[in-house]
Amino acid sequence: MSRTVKLAVIPGDGIGPEVIAEAVAVLDAVTEGSGLSFEKTHFSLGADRYLATGDVLTDDDLEAIKSHDAILLGAVGGVPGDPRLAGANIERGLLLKLRFSLDHYVNLRPTTLFPGIASPLANPGDVDFVVVREGTEGPYVGNGGVIRQGTPHEIANEVSVNTAYGVERVVRYAFEQAGQRRRKLTLVHKTNVLTFAGSLWKRIVDAVAAEHPDVTVDYLHVDAATIFLVTDPARFDVIVTDNLFGDILTDLAAAISGGIGLAASGNINPAGAFPSMFEPVHGSAPDIAGQQKADPTAAILSTALLLRHLGEKELAGRVEQAVTADLAARTGAARTTSEIGAAIAARVAQ
Amino acid sequence: MSRTVKLAVIPGDGIGPEVIAEAVAVLDAVTEGSGLSFEKTHFSLGADRYLATGDVLTDDDLEAIKSHDAILLGAVGGVPGDPRLAGANIERGLLLKLRFSLDHYVNLRPTTLFPGIASPLANPGDVDFVVVREGTEGPYVGNGGVIRQGTPHEIANEVSVNTAYGVERVVRYAFEQAGQRRRKLTLVHKTNVLTFAGSLWKRIVDAVAAEHPDVTVDYLHVDAATIFLVTDPARFDVIVTDNLFGDILTDLAAAISGGIGLAASGNINPAGAFPSMFEPVHGSAPDIAGQQKADPTAAILSTALLLRHLGEKELAGRVEQAVTADLAARTGAARTTSEIGAAIAARVAQ
Numbered sequence: 001m002s003r004t005v006k007l008a009v010i011p012g013d014g015i016g017p018e019v020i021a022e023a024v025a026v027l028d029a030v031t032e033g034s035g036l037s038f039e040k041t042h043f044s045l046g047a048d049r050y051l052a053t054g055d056v057l058t059d060d061d062l063e064a065i066k067s068h069d070a071i072l073l074g075a076v077g078g079v080p081g082d083p084r085l086a087g088a089n090i091e092r093g094l095l096l097k098l099r100f101s102l103d104h105y106v107n108l109r110p111t112t113l114f115p116g117i118a119s120p121l122a123n124p125g126d127v128d129f130v131v132v133r134e135g136t137e138g139p140y141v142g143n144g145g146v147i148r149q150g151t152p153h154e155i156a157n158e159v160s161v162n163t164a165y166g167v168e169r170v171v172r173y174a175f176e177q178a179g180q181r182r183r184k185l186t187l188v189h190k191t192n193v194l195t196f197a198g199s200l201w202k203r204i205v206d207a208v209a210a211e212h213p214d215v216t217v218d219y220l221h222v223d224a225a226t227i228f229l230v231t232d233p234a235r236f237d238v239i240v241t242d243n244l245f246g247d248i249l250t251d252l253a254a255a256i257s258g259g260i261g262l263a264a265s266g267n268i269n270p271a272g273a274f275p276s277m278f279e280p281v282h283g284s285a286p287d288i289a290g291q292q293k294a295d296p297t298a299a300i301l302s303t304a305l306l307l308r309h310l311g312e313k314e315l316a317g318r319v320e321q322a323v324t325a326d327l328a329a330r331t332g333a334a335r336t337t338s339e340i341g342a343a344i345a346a347r348v349a350q
Numbered sequence: 351m352s353r354t355v356k357l358a359v360i361p362g363d364g365i366g367p368e369v370i371a372e373a374v375a376v377l378d379a380v381t382e383g384s385g386l387s388f389e390k391t392h393f394s395l396g397a398d399r400y401l402a403t404g405d406v407l408t409d410d411d412l413e414a415i416k417s418h419d420a421i422l423l424g425a426v427g428g429v430p431g432d433p434r435l436a437g438a439n440i441e442r443g444l445l446l447k448l449r450f451s452l453d454h455y456v457n458l459r460p461t462t463l464f465p466g467i468a469s470p471l472a473n474p475g476d477v478d479f480v481v482v483r484e485g486t487e488g489p490y491v492g493n494g495g496v497i498r499q500g501t502p503h504e505i506a507n508e509v510s511v512n513t514a515y516g517v518e519r520v521v522r523y524a525f526e527q528a529g530q531r532r533r534k535l536t537l538v539h540k541t542n543v544l545t546f547a548g549s550l551w552k553r554i555v556d557a558v559a560a561e562h563p564d565v566t567v568d569y570l571h572v573d574a575a576t577i578f579l580v581t582d583p584a585r586f587d588v589i590v591t592d593n594l595f596g597d598i599l600t601d602l603a604a605a606i607s608g609g610i611g612l613a614a615s616g617n618i619n620p621a622g623a624f625p626s627m628f629e630p631v632h633g634s635a636p637d638i639a640g641q642q643k644a645d646p647t648a649a650i651l652s653t654a655l656l657l658r659h660l661g662e663k664e665l666a667g668r669v670e671q672a673v674t675a676d677l678a679a680r681t682g683a684a685r686t687t688s689e690i691g692a693a694i695a696a697r698v699a700q
């Protein structure tokens with residue numbers, strides 16, 4: 001049986017192209033002879049494209065991307081403070097526009113402390129949880145505005161929008177994940193202050209929990225959740241939370257488990273109406289771009305999430321095992337981006 | 351010279367009364383013979399009062415509190431999930447109502463890793479920074495609402511309100527703090543996503559920075575800030591941020607520096623139009639209430655912030671030194687709340 005998957009590849013800016021080159025090489029290596037192959041289309045999007053053409057993401061780009069089965073993205077964003085980029089918000093105009101337009105309502109971010117990886121925590125314990133971050137609502141919607149800008153009377157508002165429709169679908173997904181894992185789900189919010197949104201999240205979690213009596217449900221305020229992430233991260237299995245809290249918690253989660261050089265993520269549309277997008281959590285790191293200093297592991301682990309999303313569990317497992325073995329074998333000697341990628345590619349091919 | 355300060359004391363719920371008893375004893379001990387004395391009024395507010403009377407904070411309570419020079423608060427909040435409290439939001443109706451009504455626009459939260467105190471971090475380094483959290487705006491304003499509640503079409507919004515007036519005054523305060531410290535200020539926000547509010551914060555920090563050429567100014571997205579708080583907390587001197595980000599970062603800051611049992615805070619109205627309020631960052635911890643298990647150190651350190659706010663630097667320093675000495679002498683043997691309080695009170699009296 002052979003299967004061809006149309007993959008949109010968006011290397012992006014900074015270290016994006018370097019880490020994506022390795023991720024693609026690992027994908028090619030692991031699928032070699034498997035019957036699965038990727039038909040790749042390369043999209044030149046990000047700060048460089050904006051500087052060259054003035055476009056961030058056109059309707060044509062978006063339509064072309066939609067015609068693919070999945071997306072692999074490196075990182076987007078130019079040099080911070082570059083005056084030529086002052087007018088563009090690459091993050092909102094490209095990354096968030098993709099997540100919103102492609103209805104990526106699940107932002108899936110697993111955190112594992114791999115054997116041999118140092119944590120900044122003295123006693124991290126067994127770190128193995130996944131954050132299910134809502135991806136299409138909350139304070140990220142871009143609703144809000146400003147009046148009297150630049151005057152002493154300026155007022156700038158941001159509106160967090162939360163719908164039963166949007167919350168329920170991501171909560172259901174999180175419960176399904178918990179059912180396949182250690183059956184523990186923690187809702188993180190700030191219900192005592194954000195009472196309107198908090199009440200909606202709480203009621204929906206309670207309602208869906210009633211359908212999953214096998215899953216233990218817990219609640220933490222977001223501030224308390226950060227405490228447990230550094231004092232007892234092993235307590236977490238599945239965390240479900242809103243777009244902004246999920247952004248904050250997943251960077252912290254990455255930090256305690258070896259850094260954002262290892263953090264993978266999937267922006268998923270579970271029903272498959274639109275292609276899902278897989279990307280490392282890290283940014284474009286323009287300061288080290290083009291120097292072969294970036295760790296491609298997060299991008300490579302993102303391909304494992306991609307493979308799992310495609311139902312290719314065995315291939316996904318092989319990528320994860322190759323990464324685990326590579327991390328365990330690290331000696332501390334510096335390796336280039338390509339050396340790390342090649343080492344992992346060699347292991348998946350074995 | 352003698353000076354009498356009218357102090358409103360709100361012990362609150364759970365462990366609040368226990369820790370406040372020790373804080374008051376330390377205040378009495380340190381001021382003994384100093385010419386400064388406190389005329390204390392005890393306010394019975396919190397879950398117990400609500401259960402007894404149905405009131406959270408009446409206009410009369412508020413007026414009575416306003417007639418004081420300062421407030422010392424323990425902790426408020428009943429047992430989570432207590433059905434009799436379902437209708438009351440003690441946090442919003444009491445704690446936040448006080449902060450907003452008394453225009454506590456600076457929420458000052460110092461973080462120090464005291465000698466002898468264990469951090470969950472393997473290599474915490476020299477942790478000594480202060481978070482200046484905005485206290486009267488942002489997502490905490492309670493603006494927002496819900497439509498179609500309880501239906502599949504429910505929409506719940508939260509509005510973050512940010513004004514030039516509100517941001518500028520807290521930013522100015524933060525720069526003043528930086529000027530008296532290591533002259534480094536870090537703005538934390540999420541300017542790439544919350545573009546309306548982020549732009550306001552960024553422009554105001556840039557404008558005030560121009561008046562403080564001696565202060566080095568840095569910017570971090572809130573997600574990245576959590577990474578640095580666990581990988582390199584020594585880099586921070588003064589962090590200025592909004593109400594919600596400040597809430598999250600200060601719990602994390604407490605966690606890396608010995609826990610919320612040691613974290614003190616001041617809710618300050620710098621101009622003195624209203625009494626400022628000093629409180630430990632921890633909550634009411636109903637599960638250990640009345641058992642003499644709570645550490646009163648955060649409440650005691652909050653009295654040092656109170657004394658400093660009153661201009662009593664020498665007395666504030668004595669409380670801080672007594673706490674530092676007590677912490678350094680801790681052997682790991684369990685002590686009761688009163689034993690810790692008495693030990694610190696004995697040291698300030700020396």
Ligand SMILES: CC(C)[C@H](C(=O)O)[C@@H](O)C(=O)O
Nearest residue numbers: 091092095247281542543573
């Ligand atoms: C770049 C930024 C818009 C993005 C986010 O906030 O979601 C990033 O921090 C992430 O976590 O993927």
Ligand SMILES: CC(C)[C@H](C(=O)O)[C@@H](O)C(=O)O
Nearest residue numbers: 192193223441442445597631
């Ligand atoms: C109890 C709660 C309303 C409060 C807050 O969110 O400000 C607390 O977490 C704090 O940090 O003082």
